[in-house]
Amino acid sequence: MARxxxxxxxxxxxxxxxxxxxxxxxxxxxAGVLRQRAELDRVLDLSRADPRLHDVLRLGAYQLRWxxxxxxxxxxxxxxxxxxxxxxxxxxxxxxxxxxRVQRPSETPAVAAPTHPxxxxxxxxxxxxxxxxxxxxQWNDAPPPLTLQAARWDLPTLAARFTESGLxxxxxxxxxxxxxxGLPSEFPGFAxxxxxxxxAAARLVCRFAGVPRGARCYDACAAPxxxxxxxxxxxxxxxxxxxxxxxxxxxxxxxxxxGVAIQVLCADLLSAPFANDSWDAVLLDAPCTATGTxxxxxxxxxxxxxxxxGRAAARQRHLLGxxxxxxxxxxxxxxxxxxxxxxxxxxxVEDFLTGQTRFRRDPVADAVPSALVTPAGDxxxxxxxxxxxxxxxxxxxxxx
Numbered sequence: 001m002a003r004x005x006x007x008x009x010x011x012x013x014x015x016x017x018x019x020x021x022x023x024x025x026x027x028x029x030x031a032g033v034l035r036q037r038a039e040l041d042r043v044l045d046l047s048r049a050d051p052r053l054h055d056v057l058r059l060g061a062y063q064l065r066w067x068x069x070x071x072x073x074x075x076x077x078x079x080x081x082x083x084x085x086x087x088x089x090x091x092x093x094x095x096x097x098x099x100x101r102v103q104r105p106s107e108t109p110a111v112a113a114p115t116h117p118x119x120x121x122x123x124x125x126x127x128x129x130x131x132x133x134x135x136x137x138q139w140n141d142a143p144p145p146l147t148l149q150a151a152r153w154d155l156p157t158l159a160a161r162f163t164e165s166g167l168x169x170x171x172x173x174x175x176x177x178x179x180x181x182g183l184p185s186e187f188p189g190f191a192x193x194x195x196x197x198x199x200a201a202a203r204l205v206c207r208f209a210g211v212p213r214g215a216r217c218y219d220a221c222a223a224p225x226x227x228x229x230x231x232x233x234x235x236x237x238x239x240x241x242x243x244x245x246x247x248x249x250x251x252x253x254x255x256x257x258x259g260v261a262i263q264v265l266c267a268d269l270l271s272a273p274f275a276n277d278s279w280d281a282v283l284l285d286a287p288c289t290a291t292g293t294x295x296x297x298x299x300x301x302x303x304x305x306x307x308x309x310g311r312a313a314a315r316q317r318h319l320l321g322x323x324x325x326x327x328x329x330x331x332x333x334x335x336x337x338x339x340x341x342x343x344x345x346x347x348x349v350e351d352f353l354t355g356q357t358r359f360r361r362d363p364v365a366d367a368v369p370s371a372l373v374t375p376a377g378d379x380x381x382x383x384x385x386x387x388x389x390x391x392x393x394x395x396x397x398x399x400x
Contacts, residue, residue, distance in 0.1 A: 023183060024183060028067070028143075029059055029062065029063070029067070031143070031298050032062050032066055032067070033055070033058045033059060033062045034298035034299050034301075034302070035115055035140070035141050035298045036062060036065075036066065036115060037058065037115075037302065038114055038115060039115070040057075040058045040061050040062060040065075041058070043061060043065075043102055044057050044058070044061055044098060044102065049094075049098070050087055050091060052086050052087045053083055053086065053087060053091060053094075053095060056079055056082045056083050056086060056095065057079070057095065057098060057099065059079060059082070060075050060076060060078070060079030060095070060099045060102075061099060061102045063075035064076075064099060064102050065102065075099070076096060076099045076100060079095055079099055080092050080095050080096050080099075083095040115137065115140070115141050115301075116137055116140070116294075116301050117301060117302070119306055120291075120301065120304075121133055121137060123306075123341075124136055124137075124340070127340075127342075128382075128384065132384055132385075135384035136340075136382075136383055136384040138384075139295055139383040139384055140294040140295045140298070140301070140383070141295075142295065143295075144295040144296045145172075145179045146179060146180055146181065146182070146184070146197065147172045147176075147177045147178070147179050147197070147198065147199050147200050147388075148177055148178055148179075148180060148184070148187075148195040148196065148197060148198070149176075149177045149195060149196050149197075149198045149203055149226075149229075149230065149233075150177075150194075150195060150233070151193050151194060151195050151196050151229065151233075151257070151258040151259070151260075152189070152192055152193045152194050152195075152258065152259050153189055153192075153194040153195065155177070155178060157194075158178060158189065158194060158195055159178055161188045161189060161194075162178075162180055162187060162188060164188075165187070165188050167180050167181065167182065167187070168180065168181060172199075172200040172388070173200050173386055173387045173388050174200060174204060174368070174369055174372070174386075174388075176200035176201075176203040176204050176207075176388075177198065177199075177200050177203055184197055193256075193257035193258050193259050196225075196226060196229055196254060196257075196258060197226075198226040198229075198230065199293075199296070199388055199389040200381075200388040200389075201292070201338070201381040201386075201388045201389040201390065201391035202226050202227060202230065202338075202389065202391060203226075203230050204368050204372065204379065204381065204388075204391065205227060205230075205285075205334075205336050205379065205391055205393045206227055206230030206231050206233075206234060207234070207367050207368055208334075208363070208364070208367050208368045208379040208393050208395060209231065209281070209283060209332070209334045209393065209395060210332070210363075210364035210367050210395060211231055211234065211235075211236040211280075211281045211283075211332060211334075212235070212236075212280070212281075213234070213235030213236070214235060214236075214237065215236050215237065215280035215281050215332075216236075216237050216239075216279055216280045216281070217231055217236040217237065217238050217239070217279065217280065217281040217282070217283060218238075218239050218241065218274070218279045218281070218282045218283070218326060219231065219238055219239070219240045219241065219283045219285070220241055220267075220269045220282060220283065220284050220285075220319075220323055220326075221241075221242060221243070221269065221284060221285050221286060221287060221319070222240035222241055222242050222251055222264075222285070223240075223242040223244065223247035223248060223250060223251040224247065224250045224251055224254055225240060225250070225251040225254040225255055225262075225264075226254070227283060227285055227336075228240040228251075228255070228262055229254065229255070229258050229260060229262070231283065232260050232261075232262055233260075236281065238262045238263075239262070239263045239265065240255070240262050240263070240264050240265070241264075241265045241266070241267035241269070241273060242266065242267070243266070243267065243268040243269065243270075245266055248264060248266055251264055252264050269284070269319055269322045269323060270318060270319065270322050272322070272325075274326055276325045276326065277325075277326070277327070277328045277329065278326055278328065279326045279327055279328060279331060280328060280331050280332070281327070281331055281332040281333070281334070282323045282324075282326050282327050282331070282332070282333050282334070283334045283336065284319055284320060284323040284333070284334065284335050284336065285336045285337070286315075286316045286319050286320070286335065286336065286337050286344075286348075287312065287315065287316075287319075288312050288316065288337040288338060288339040288341075288344050289304045289308055289309055289312050289339050289341060289344065290304075290338050290339060291304070291338075291339050291340045291341055291390065292337075292338045292339055292340045292381075292382075292383065292389050292390020292391055292392075293338045293389045293390065295383065295389075296389065309341050309343055309344065310343065312339070312344055313343045313344050313347065313348060316337070316344060316348050317348060317351065317352070320335055320348060320349075320352050321352070323335075324352070324358075324359065324398075327398050328398070329398055329399065329400050330397070330398060330399075330400035331397070331398050332362075332395065332396070332397055332398075333359060333395075333396040333397070333398065334393060334394070334395050334396070335348065335349055335352075335393065335394045335396070336391065336392060336393040336394075337391070337392050338389060338390060338391050338392075339390070339392065340382070340390045340392075344392075345378075345380075345392040345394075346374070346376060346378060346392075346394070349361075349378070349394040349396070353396075357399070358398050358399055359396045359397065359398050359399075360396065360397060360399075361376065361377045361378070361394060361395065361396055362395055362396060362397035363377040363378070363379075363395050364395065372386065376394075377394075377395075378392065378393060378394040378395075379391065379392065379393040379394075379395075380392050
C-alpha cells in the first residue's frame with residue numbers, strides 16, 4: 001500500500017510461489033493487518049518506532065490479537081527475525097518487548113479503534129443512516145465470500161463436481177454464480193478453465209448491460225477481464241482493451257483459461273483507439289475509488305481521500321465522453337463502477353445526459369431483480385443490503 005500498488009496485485013505477486021496453505025495464511029495476515037491497522041497502530045504506539053519496523057510490528061501484533069491458531073511465541077520469534085532482516089540486530093530487543101506488551105490482558109482496550117477513516121464512515125452515515133453505515137463497515141471488516149462464475153463448465157456441473165470433492169457450495173445472491181470456501185487453485189476444473197472468480201455484483205452488471213446476442217461490444221477498461229467474459233457468455237462478440245500494459249497479462253491469462261474468442265489489446269480510451277460510431281455496444285467499467293469492494297480490497301479504505309473522489313469523477317467524465325463517441329447510432333453505452341459514491345455514479349450519468357439528445361437511459365425490463373434498480377432506472381448493489389460487492393451501472397442507448 002505504501003508503494004501505491006493495489007492489495008490484490010501486491011498479494012498475488014508475493015505469494016505466487018507459496019504452497020496453498022501458506023498462501024492462505026499470507027492472505028489472511030495481509031488483509032487482517034489492513035483491516036485492523038488503526039487499532040494495531042494505537043496499541044503499538046508506532047509514533048516512537050523506527051518506520052522500517054511498522055509493518056513487522058503490525059504483523060506480529062495482529063497474530064497475537066486476532067490469529068489464535070499461531071502460538072504467541074511463534075508470532076513473536078518470527079517478528080523478531082523479520083526485524084533483524086529489516087533493520088539489523090540492534091532492533092530485536094525493542095520488537096520483542098513491544099510485542100510481549102501486546103499480549104498482556106491489561107493492554108486490551110475496552111473500545112477498539114475504528115477500522116475505517118472517520119470521514120468515510122460519516123459520509124456513509126449521511127447516505128445510508130447510522131445503522132446502514134455500521135452494517136457496511138461490518139461487511140468490509142469480514143473476509144469476503146468467494147464467488148465463482150461458469151466458464152468452460154456450466155454452473156450445475158461446477159456445483160456437482162465441487163460437492164463430489166467435499167466442498168460446501170451455495171448459490172450466490174440473486175443466483176449470480178456460486179459461493180464456495182477455499183482457494184480457486186484447489187478446486188476441480190481450475191487448470192481446465194472451468195470457472196472464473198467474479199463477484200455476483202459484477203455478473204449482474206453484465207446482465208443489466210443487455211447487449212444483444214451477436215453484437216460487437218468493446219470493453220474499454222477491461223482488465224482483469226471478468227466483465228468481458230461475462231458479456232461473451234451472454235452472446236456478445238467482445239474486444240477487451242485496457243490502457244495499462246501491466247494488467248493485460250492477467251486479462252490475457254483469464255481469457256486463455258476460459259477458452260473464449262475475445263481479442264485483447266492495449267488501448268487508451270482517451271486516445272481514440274477506434275473510429276467514432278464504430279461499435280454496437282461499449283462498456284465503460286470506469287476506474288473509481290472502489291468503495292464498494294473494500295471487503296475484497298482492504299487497503300482501499302486507507303488509500304482514498306475526499307479529494308480522490310473528485311479526481312476520480314473528473315476522469316470518469318472524460319472517459320464517458322470518449323466511450324460515447326465510439327457508439328454507433330442505435331447502439332448501447334453502459335457506464336459502470338464499483339464505487340458507492342454518488343459523485344462517481346448517477347452524478348456522472350446525469351451530467352453526461354444534460355444538454356444532449358443523442359443518448360437516453362434505456363434499461364432492459366427484468367434484466368436484474370427490480371429491488372436492485374434505482375428510481376432512475378440504474379443498477380445499484382449495496383454490500384450491507386444485498387450481500388455482495390457494491391456496483392453501479394447505467395444503460396444508455398443512442399438514438400438511431
